[in-house]
Amino acid sequence: MRAERLTRRVFALAAFSSAAxxxxxxxxxxxxGLPLLAQGRxxxxxxxxxxxxxxxxGIRPMMLGSLYISLLGLVIAVPVSLGxxxxxxxxxxxxxxxxxxxxxxxxxxxxxxxxxxxxIFLLVPLVREISGRGxxxxxxxxxxxxxxxxxxxxxxxxxxxxxxxxxxYCRAVSALGGTPVQRLVxxxxxxxxxxxxxxxxxxxxxxxxxxxIALMLAGNAVAAPESVFDAARTLTAHIxxxxxxxxxxxxxxxxxxxxxxxxxxxxxxxxxxxxxVARETEQR
Amino acid sequence: MNAAVEKAVIIWSWASATVLMGAAxxxxxxxxxKGVGTLDLKLIFGDADPVAALMMRQPVFDGLLPAIAGTxxxxxxxxxxxxxxxxxxPASLPSW
Numbered sequence: 001m002r003a004e005r006l007t008r009r010v011f012a013l014a015a016f017s018s019a020a021x022x023x024x025x026x027x028x029x030x031x032x033g034l035p036l037l038a039q040g041r042x043x044x045x046x047x048x049x050x051x052x053x054x055x056x057x058g059i060r061p062m063m064l065g066s067l068y069i070s071l072l073g074l075v076i077a078v079p080v081s082l083g084x085x086x087x088x089x090x091x092x093x094x095x096x097x098x099x100x101x102x103x104x105x106x107x108x109x110x111x112x113x114x115x116x117x118x119x120i121f122l123l124v125p126l127v128r129e130i131s132g133r134g135x136x137x138x139x140x141x142x143x144x145x146x147x148x149x150x151x152x153x154x155x156x157x158x159x160x161x162x163x164x165x166x167x168x169y170c171r172a173v174s175a176l177g178g179t180p181v182q183r184l185v186x187x188x189x190x191x192x193x194x195x196x197x198x199x200x201x202x203x204x205x206x207x208x209x210x211x212x213i214a215l216m217l218a219g220n221a222v223a224a225p226e227s228v229f230d231a232a233r234t235l236t237a238h239i240x241x242x243x244x245x246x247x248x249x250x251x252x253x254x255x256x257x258x259x260x261x262x263x264x265x266x267x268x269x270x271x272x273x274x275x276x277v278a279r280e281t282e283q284r
Numbered sequence: 285m286n287a288a289v290e291k292a293v294i295i296w297s298w299a300s301a302t303v304l305m306g307a308a309x310x311x312x313x314x315x316x317x318k319g320v321g322t323l324d325l326k327l328i329f330g331d332a333d334p335v336a337a338l339m340m341r342q343p344v345f346d347g348l349l350p351a352i353a354g355t356x357x358x359x360x361x362x363x364x365x366x367x368x369x370x371x372x373x374p375a376s377l378p379s380w
Binding site for chain 1: 285290293294296297298299300301303304305307308310311314315368
């Protein structure tokens with residue numbers, strides 16, 4: 001019995017320490033960002049422009065860049081992922097469904113740097129041709145590649161959710177003379193809404209947190225972007241770029257503000273999405 | 285449900301699957317197309333003797349082996365650290 005209790009404690013300690021690590025990271029960033037707060041430059045650092053020559057270290061352009069790129073990536077990836085999940089669970093011939101499922105699993109394992117690398121050679125020239133200006137390194141390029149990165153994760157969640165709809169419901173639709181598409185639209189999709197929401201939240205989290213693709217494909221301009229063909233810099237790419245060049249300056253201090261902003265933005269969007277799903281469930 | 289809508293849903297699902305498979309094929313195909321030509325032992329071991337390099341008797345200077353070994357060590361170490369935490373999570377946590 002004592003051994004059992006000890007094991008439980010060790011296990012609980014492992015579990016709580018992994019949860020505490022997340023909180024500690026935030027506390028660490030807040031503590032190191034404090035000097036800026038004390039100097040009363042917090043808002044300027046959070047919402048001002050980035051021009052170190054004039055003493056402005058605002059991260060607003062990077063926050064906008066992060067949001068634009070990940071939201072656009074999500075907007076492209078969600079319909080494609082949902083379509084793939086529908087293909088796997090309803091419209092595909094048997095072999096094709098298994099093939100796509102296997103391929104999607106394989107794609108989740110491809111490192112992001114590979115997507116970025118291939119994107120530079122295949123997609124950047126194409127976007128440059130289409131937009132007719134700039135280098136082709138822009139929000140659209142990064143968002144397109146990002147959507148390929150996050151789609152497999154979402155497809156797995158969506159397909160899993162659709163597969164877990166009770167077979168009795170599906171049989172009931174068939175018994176009433178419903179077609180497979182009617183079964184999908186009227187029964188399976190509404191039933192799987194939690195998995196779909198979870199997939200979207202996870203996809204967004206991955207999109208916000210990804211560094212390599214934005215760093216390699218978005219152009220890293222520090223001006224606030226105004227169109228999808230403008231170059232932009234994400235918070236993650238900004239952190240990577242500054243940390244590679246600097247270790248002790250005001251510029252470096254703002255990294256902790258960037259880290260906190262990234263953390264809070266992601267948490268906020270995830271919380272809002274979860275909340276809306278929960279509220280919608282209560283109403284039913 | 286309208287027959288046209290049904291057809292649109294089917295087309296949308298096939299189009300989505302094609303787009304994703306095409307993206308994966310383009311990514312992997314591009315890498316293979318560009319990379320297969322350079323794939324040989326020299327790429328990994330450089331000018332060193334493969335067996336001697338693997339036994340750590342000879343250093344590899346212009347091959348990929350050090351990078352492969354570094355990646356492998358990093359992955360093994362991080363999995364070894366994460367495994368106890370992950371396996372303990374569901375079993376020990378109170379139900380709240």
